[in-house]
Amino acid sequence: MDAALARDWMRAAAEAIAAGADGLTRLDSAIGDGDHGVNLHRGFTAVVAALEKSPPETVSEVLVKSGATLMSRVGGASGPLYGSALRAAGKALPATPEVQPADLVTALRAGLAAVRKLGGAAAGDKTLIDAYGPAVDAFEEAVAGGADLAGAAGAAARAAQAGAEATVPLQARKGRASYLGERSIGHQDPGAASTSLIFGALAEVA
Amino acid sequence: MDAALARDWMRAAAEAIAAGADGLTRLDSAIGDGDHGVNLHRGFTAVVAALEKSPPETVSEVLVKSGATLMSRVGGASGPLYGSALRAAGKALPATPEVQPADLVTALRAGLAAVRKLGGAAAGDKTLIDAYGPAVDAFEEAVAGGADLAGAAGAAARAAQAGAEATVPLQARKGRASYLGERSIGHQDPGAASTSLIFGALAEVA
């Protein structure tokens, strides 16, 4: 992956979020406060603008800048979480123009660790971690099995989507949905759904 | 008419208002503030209670007490109007145990004059006057033609109802409905409708 591809990823993610914003908001209305789609749409629109204004030259910088932009523009729970995920991922990458799939494994893991640390959620709490975690596992496994970026990204995207769908029967223990107690059961977690969109965007451009 | 019959009239009016309260409120919701049925129901319930507590011995006293009770309990536009109508009617009667149809003509006219004076409305303004006025005219004409109380009351009731129905195409110039301007056209005036109920009650007991 080079910086141009990383920028394409962010642009594709922005497009997927824009197209899916209403759906995300609907999911968030059911068990949250109905702003997740709008939040991420605002954030990724700003990410695309920031990357276009002065395009970074390394993948690392693309991700750090994207994370910082999300952090400054989204707010809510998802802003700091996605913001620190991308920032941590970018910081874990070498400052070279190009990075290898194995570097991305390390980066994605660093991003996941940042989300865990900031939000304190674990797998099964019905959060974006339930899509992010399986996606990173699948990406790593594919890379270990010799897959190229496209192959690994595809595997990650499928795992993220499956993970998001698997949040439906869970009872939320973190985030706003936890206030609903048992009533959170039966609905997909909006953050897991948006994570699936972001990995889907990676598979699309890779 | 004697005092017992006058009390029966008020009781029958109270029943008719109770039964028609929802309908009156619906009419008042369309072109007013939706309280006419509740207002008169509260008032006539109090009238019946007051008349039962210490039953007056003359028709005059029955009407004066009923008017005073409406005045103290109804509020809104209809309270003072019906209150002063009944009070003025009662005061215009001789203090005899029994009164004649001709006395009632005078009394009803005095009531109408009181309404006109207090409210400043004229025929055609889409108010209770548009039922009350024709009712008194019909009562007077019937009495002049030799009718007994039952006959005159029947004629008055029919005229009141026709008058109430004739308010539908009018544009209100007085009361709350006047704020709607042209939008008041096409709805029956609630006060005219309640006046029709009250004359109907007289016809029923006479």
Place this chain on the structure above:
Amino acid sequence: MKKFINDPADVVAQSLRGLAAAHPELRVEVEEGYIVRAGAPQPGKVALVSGGGSGHEPLHGGFVGPGMLDAACPGEVFTSPVPDQILAATKAADGGAGVVHIVKNYTGDVMNFQLAGELAGEEGISVETVLVDDDVAVEDSTWTAGRRGTGATLLVEKITGARAEEGGKLGEVAALGREVNAASGSFAYALTAVTTPAAGRPGFDLPADEIEAGVGIHGEPGRRREKWRPAKELVRSALDAILTAKSFSGPVIVLVNGLGATPLIELYLIYGEVAAHLEERGVTIARQLVGNYVTSLDMAGMSVTLCQATDEMIRLWDAPVRTPGLRWGA
């Protein structure tokens, strides 16, 4: 109908009991139906008494206190109070210097206050009446009931209240009230109909993209139904209506008033538009107030009131007031 009530027939009395418990600085006579300052009457002070149907809170009961009303008499929901309770409030407030009745121009209010005023006169109390009729949505005509009293009621009560507090005489306080009313104009929009506890269903049906223009504060429909438009345009139309009906040149007091269910975030947005439009038109704003003050139960809607204010009115507007609904400087 879902409301926080127990019995539709007993809402006003039960709410008054809560008001009494919450505000020991007021004396609330639930049975007689009035609210008066705890220390009333104040000998030698002109007393201000207002009232009207309930459902407009904080108007009027929430405006009883130093610097504003001496007493208020709430009727049933949207129903003018009866003469007896107005008389009782008038007697409780009268300190011997006369009483000003502040009456919103509705047939019921006018008649009930008139009857109460006559009764008070028979008991030797001098009563002056100030009629409030600021709603420019309704044409002013001697052939009809005339204009309604809405937002300007707050301005009349605040400004005359301050003048009475500092010793204004009966005729003077009443004249000032009439002056404030004459200098004021209001216009309102509603986004939803309102459900009274007694009726139990909304007064009218309003499609999802339509609004009522020129509404009053009793849940009645407005002068006309319109398509929803952005706040900027509604504000422009409301100000057009007011500035056409009444001429304004000098500094104004502005009230952006919510009808009950419109949140502050929208009311402030509206005030921003009002301020911008008035600046465009060269009308300076001397004072402003934004909030839910003259309401129509839980109607989603707003009214804009402008009052062309003299220096004296502004001075009295700024004077201390200490009531449950309006408080500053004290």
Place this chain on the structure above:
Amino acid sequence: MKKFINDPADVVAQSLRGLAAAHPELRVEVEEGYIVRAGAPQPGKVALVSGGGSGHEPLHGGFVGPGMLDAACPGEVFTSPVPDQILAATKAADGGAGVVHIVKNYTGDVMNFQLAGELAGEEGISVETVLVDDDVAVEDSTWTAGRRGTGATLLVEKITGARAEEGGKLGEVAALGREVNAASGSFAYALTAVTTPAAGRPGFDLPADEIEAGVGIHGEPGRRREKWRPAKELVRSALDAILTAKSFSGPVIVLVNGLGATPLIELYLIYGEVAAHLEERGVTIARQLVGNYVTSLDMAGMSVTLCQATDEMIRLWDAPVRTPGLRWGA
């Protein structure tokens, strides 16, 4: 969706412009996203900064002023503010004696304030955080996000604001805030769902005879759906929940709070029921406040908050406060 707005995406900024125009005693930085007292910072005074999503007005921006907050940072509707704006507000408010962040316990608020606090620390500003989590509808557990912050936020802001105003030191003000929070419990009911400008449709559907019990202030559904019941019974259930979750013996401060679209006539009726039930249970009321203070846009609903108050808390509650949303003694 009908609201008095121009563009759903620009509601907060446009409303802030109106707030700025209406309240010259505040400095409103629309672009940077914060509201601060005009004269800030006050050298030597501990500064109080709060914030959260917009849509809860007057909380928090309407509580900026002498005796309460020094600054507030409003996020988008129901969306926590971002670290940048919290940092900017913190720097604008800091008078060198440290800053207390008053944070309602929502994942987003907690994280954004935490990040801002770290940034402020790096710039040499001492920050203490008071977390408000008074909503007893949510079980208190370390396995979950814990209880939400709702009505008690007002009490924390008022009481710590008074203490900071009279010279309280950073640690002491923060400790007092935590004490007020620990002494408080709240419970809310909603009669209607709420429509955010961005979503454009209600968050959930609620049949005509059903209500949501244990709701928060972000339009989310509550812990459970119930049949409508008379106010008396709802109040009893709410007080049961609070008095079970927290033990109260001494005098309490009571807040009966409207969620936005519940009229005062109902809120006072509710307060009457609260006062009656507390008397039955032998809990004395030291102070009370009734009105729309911690709202959820135009949700029809109400919350009851009890705070077991020390003499010191009551003294500070009574201290002067001068803000757009809460004002007395000044």
